[in-house]
Amino acid sequence: MASGSNMDREMILADFQACTGIDNIAEAITLLEQNNWDLVATINGVIPQENGILQSDFARETAQSLAYDPGSQPSVATAAPSSSSSPPSSSASASAFCPVVPARGAVVERQPRMLNFCVEYRSTNVDVVLEESSSVGEIKQILETELHVPVSKMQLKGWKTGDVTDSTVLRSLHLPKNNSLYVLTPDIAPTATTSQSGTLQESLNQNFLLVISHHEAQRDYSLNFPGSKTIQEVKRNIYDLTNIPVRHQQWEGWPATARDDSMTLAVAGISFPCHRLTVCRRTSPAHTQEQSEECTDVHMVSDSEGDDFEDASEFGVDEGEIFGMGTSASRKSPMMPENAENEGDALLHFTAEFSSRYGECHPVFFIGSLEAAFQETFYGKARDRKPVAIYLHHDDSVLTNVFCSQMLCAESIVSYLSQNCITWAWDMTKEANRARLLTMCTRHFGSVVAQTIRTYKTDQFPLLLIVMGKRSSNEVLNVIQGNTTVDELMMRLMAAMEIFTAQQQEDIRDEDEREARELVKREQDEAYRVSLEADRAKREAQEREMAEQVRLEQIRKEQEDEREAIRLSLEQALPPEPEEEGSEPISKLRIRTPSGEFLERRFLGSCKLQVLFDFVASKGFPWEEFKLLTTFPRRNVTQLDPTWSLVEAKLFPQETLFLEAKE
DSSP states (O other), rough: HHHHHHHHHHHHHHHHHHHHHHHHHHHHHHHHTTTTOHHHHHHHHHHHTTTTTHHHHHHHHHHHHHHHOTTTTTSSSOOOOOOTSOOOOHHHHHHHHOOOOHHHHHOOOOOOOEEEEEEEEEEEEEEEEETTBBHHHHHHHHHHHHHHOOOOOOOOOOOOSSOTTTTOOOGGGGSSSSEEEEEEEEOOOOOOOOHHHHHHHHHHHHEEEEEEEEEETTEEEEEEEEEEEHHHHHHHHHHHHOOOOOOGGEEEOOOOOOOTTSTTTTTTOOOOSSEEEEEEEOOOOOHHHHHHHHHHHHHHHOOOOOGGGGGGGGGGGGGGHHTTOOOOGGGOOOOOOOTTTTHHHHHHHHHHHHHHHSSSSOOBBBOOOOOHHHHHHHOOOOGGGEEEEEEEEEETTTTTTIIIIITTTSHHHHHHHHHOOOOEEEOOHHHHHHHHHHHHHHHHHHHHHHHHHHHOOOGGOEEEEEEEEEEEEEEEEEEEESSSOHHHHHHHHHHHHHHHHHHHHHHHHHHHHHHHHHHHHHHHHHHHHHHHHHHHHHHHHHHHHHHHHHHHHHHHHHHHHHHHHHHHHHHHSSSSOOOOOOOSSSEEEEEEOSSSSSSEEEEEOOBHHHHHHHHOOOOOOOTTTTEESSSSSSBBBGGSTTTTTTTTTOOSSSEEEEEOOOO
């Protein structure tokens, strides 16, 4: 490689690392080689996937400002970061990519950077072009003119960052050149012409279930996201779960319509309500031979020779700590506060400090007291029980950093503990915390276990205790010391799991037999209850029937008494029966009842028909229920005027009548 060419590549490599924050020189050279050392193309291939900060126009302007003058030193630091430096954050990467002061005497007039916004509102799309020095409020003012929607009722969504106000300057958001936004107006009801936009609004408010399979961990994550969530935000959340940076994520399952990470889930074309995706870490394309060639170029840029250990920072410790030479006095803060009010607060601090030291890939520590961990895992259904892995940390042990970074945080160990155990942790460095742990062990395991832990020396830490609940007691299955390997640790975990599984199967059989007995007892109790209920219902029905009979009998009796009273009153009110041989004309009437009996009585010819009706009623045949008929010609006497006399009614001197019930 020519000297001038080497110097050009040295500058391109340094500029690329300064722009992207990628410290791994082999990875940076591999990415540049893939794009034939085209700085702009390589930056565009990395940064938009990571955080959407840079687009081609901005990259081209910045790359032009990074022009190299062979006769002068560049105005920015071009040396590659050393292996002991920690990786910069996203914000650091963004700030690193800024205009560079040109080489000697060069005059660069930089044009203001313009941003394009495609804003969607219901069935309308509005294109807005503004300088990056403008504010979010200016976009809303333009939209108010175009959409006729008041700014006060307008919600502008689709930003990649969470907190955006009207006064936010666009430059501070580090936006790409082309952006997609959408407007929500919850206070304005959609009209009949906005059915399509109403569907979009409904999709934005819906929740999508993404089932994401992580290949390396062999684990599925079921995550709920609103439709307004962008693909970029989903990828960042997956980074928090899997510790795979966004630029290293390789996905399967996104639909062809999901072309831009700034798209929301509602418009990306994913399946509703559930969509399956797969993510894994992208395999580095660099081969051994390429790496050896790249190392030749690396030494042209880097002043240090210790690149073989540049990955030591991935464990969250420096070179001294990776070999156990660090002490607790040299740390920024203790793993656990000495006087925490409760165990939950202590575990929160422990988890945060552990993550800052050893990275996010570590066992999920149970947040709560040891008793709460036992309650959750030991006292449920036998099939749902798990052993508890108690990790005892000690900062003063020479084994701690190696055990944590290389064993406890190994993906295989993390995955196995996550699937099979509940992991609880405690820091034994401080004497107060040590005494507190021994008190807990005495309470939950007895004095023998506490005394055993007390006998372990500092250099034998850290310890990993595998505990299972056995009927009314807790039993320590295995105590794993810090001087072990990943394979040995996995074998001892699996051996403890076999013991636990055997005991669990026995507990499951006992539980199934107990549940079967309880089921029989419940069925018997239920049958007895149903029988009692049937007897009670039958008895109540009989009582109701008897009560109804009594009531009807009472009514009937009252009616009969009433009729008898009426009959007696009518009978007493009848005029006396005249003598057969009297001076006045007499009518002799013979009345046949429905039962075939005959009623005979003499009446004065001048008697009214009402007297005849009263006589018949006094014998139990009220004229409201019976009609009085003549034989021939057939006449209904009860339809005649009651004031007529027997003579006027032609019932004189004698007549045979018969009674018939009215219909």
